[in-house]
Amino acid sequence: MLTVSELCDTYMADGTGTKKASTLPVDKGRIERHIKPLLGKRKVSEINQADIRKFLKNVSEGATASDTKTVSRGRAIVKGGKGTASRTVGLLGGIFTYAIELGLIQANPVRGVKRYPDKRNERFLTGKELATLGHGLSAAEAQGLNGKALNIIKLLVFTGARRGEIEALRWSKVDTAGRRLRLEDSKTGQKSMPLNSAALDILLNLQERAEDRSGFVFPATDGDGHYVGTPRIWSILRERIGLHDVRLHDLRHSFASVGVVNGAPLMVVGALLGHADHSTTQRYAHLAYDPLAAASEQIGQAILEALSGR
Template sequence: MASDYLHRATPVMPAIGDLMANGKLTKSMVDGLEPKPSDYVQWCGQLPGFGVRVRPSGSKSFIVQYRIGGRNSPTRKVTVGTYGKLTVEQAREAAKAILAKAELGEDVAGDRAKRRAELNVAQLCDEYLAEGCDRKKDSTIATDKGRIERHIKPLLGRKRVSEVTRGDVEKFMRDVAKGATATDEKTGKFGRAIVTGGKGTATRTVRLLGGIFTYAVDRGYIETNPRLGVKVYADGKGERFLSASEIEKLGETLRLAETDGLPWQFNEGAKSKHRPVNAENQREKLCPHAIAAIRLLLLTGCRAGEILNLMWKDIDFDRGFINLPDSKTGSKPVLIGAPALQILASLERKADNPYVIVGSKPKEPRSDLKRPWKRVTTHAGLPDLRLHDLRHSYASIGAASGMGLTIVGKLLGHASPATTARYSHFADDPLRRASDNIAGQIAAALGGSKAGAEIIPIAGKAGSNG
């Protein structure tokens, strides 16, 4: 009987040495656990199968691990609760109850998974946001929430998780692309949220949906991810790269904006009483901090949020670095050139504001560059240019200069070489150089070489018929 009893439920035990070293889980022990780059579990040395999982974010949750059917059976894990909401002792008592049920043949983890499979998609999304986003940045989570509330819940929210098929996901993608979830809703007293849908939104939302279903698979709620095999639309990022002449136009406009000012742009139908009367007042100088931000974006390749949230304390003028504590890819130092350092050195500092690009409120940065950017691009004749295209242009110039994609990727802070690979067509191509050299030789022989071209003599004696 004893052997059968142990065969039905076996707590998953760490090594004996680990148990002895760990000791009993206590409040002081749990408080002292520091986060690491990946998840880890601190097991209790007194109650086998009971532990606390520590995530990279610093969050801690109690778990129970056991097997049903003997040591060759797959492990089962049950999350007891979050530390802070439960004390160590409360979690220990709950763990004992779960292990007792397991010894009697009751699979608590399996039962939970079956119940969770009956969740609808809206409930799964809520759980994912609460428990499955530990490694995401706050800004990314905010974007996910928007896509969930505006697209996923309206179209799939009531459907049972276990009932969602690949065909449902494909239809969802088509519906979002066609604008089925498009809205124009009022937010607050003056704001509006305009949701248009489209193929780009559909692709990004389906990828998020796939991540949510991956979470469901990992938790055992479903066996397969219905997003698998769904072909999404091309991203259609429409990357724009400035030519040398366009950079000159942009530079001329920025200089005019900070000196004489840009001509007023009157909206059609606007009341004339709001327009300046005197000709000398019909120009507008833009904020020097906004102009500096635009120049820095082009000169550094940084993202707009990285420049807008840059603080003076994060600039190392001596070594030519800016230290970004919270970029898209985490904290990182960014090497910047002398022109960017000169802009930073000449920019006025506000005594009550620690940010480089100050906003209208004390101690806060400027929130965005939408208005000055529109004024600048309209005057420069570049209405289709986006702020992020300045980053693309920085990268394309670096790639075309023969620096190598590895160097360009490091300057941009790309976490993966695949991200930089999009600029490979700008790279200094040996075939291009060979083509230019051959054409140069032929042009020289024809007497039609252009000034400044690299001319390499054709092999063989001059005047030879070959």
């Protein structure tokens, strides 16, 4: 019987064929930093629901927290927490399902274990903050801050796309005539993303000045491949304009929130964002136009005017 550690290695080698390549490093990190330290030496057949509940609790309380030096990035800081614990147990469920397929076990010990609610950050920029960002982008351009990163940030604002989708965008996927980005390898698979006038203008201006032959809209500054320095420039920009807690991914949330507030149906917003599961878009439901609240506001204003003699 394999140990959990050996099962994880087998899973990463042969059981991830349907997963996107971009998710594999995240899975490997969770395996190496949480699963192996706590469960790695145990036999797969020995693991039961009680072990999974204990694992969930330990990771959430920081039992696997660490701060280690790495060759590539300097430091790897692992904190744990409830969100990490829930997502890692979700991965464990997939790994034990693979064990069932191999005939190693009959039942999945993760099944039936209640996880913590995964409260992902849902930070939206307000109208005032969007104006602050707009002024900040203009000032940064005038000051000569990295133009590639600034244009990427603008496209994230106007499209709601994921950072990787824009950083790795190729001209062959930009259909200016059809006003669309035709992405073949997004996080949720192939998708066609409409381009509004603001996003299209940015791309048309870039296309007029394009000289690089790599095929990337935003080629790497040095060497092959595409530009990947947007997070660093965003950190500089957000500190300058006082949006210290705003992540690049929050620009995607902001695109969605503006759409919902302005009356776009949730299913339409989900389609624009490329959500494979409509339930993912439900996080924006509380922003949707409420006709009852609007009617109440109108009635209240009418009564107020009548009471005021207006």
